[in-house]
Amino acid sequence: MSLGTTIVPGLTKEDLLQPMDYDELEENPSFRFEEGVLNGIGETRAALYSFFSDLEDSFCVESSSDTSLCKD
Structure with a gap:
């Protein structure tokens, strides 16, 4: 947010x-870079969540004798 308000005061x-409503932001390479990094972090978070969710599901199938470890 601080970079955005530096470029466009009152943002x-x-x-x-x-951000596409502001040409100053759309054309600023630093802002676009940080926006891309933030999107990448979100995508990575979603991928890790999916991976560990699938891993947990497969663990519950393999060790079905102890269902207390599995979600309903």
């Missing part, structure tokens, strides 16, 4: 959700 959090 709100809601404005950051629609």
Whole structure:
């Protein structure tokens, strides 16, 4: 947010959700880079969540004798 408000004073959090409304943000390479990093972090988080969720599901199938470890 601090980079965005440096480029466009008075920028709100809601404005950051629609950066394409501000040419100054769309054309700023530093802002675009940080936006890309943030998107990458979100994608990585989703992938890890999916991986560990699948891993947990396969663990429950393999050790079905102890169902207390498995989710309903």
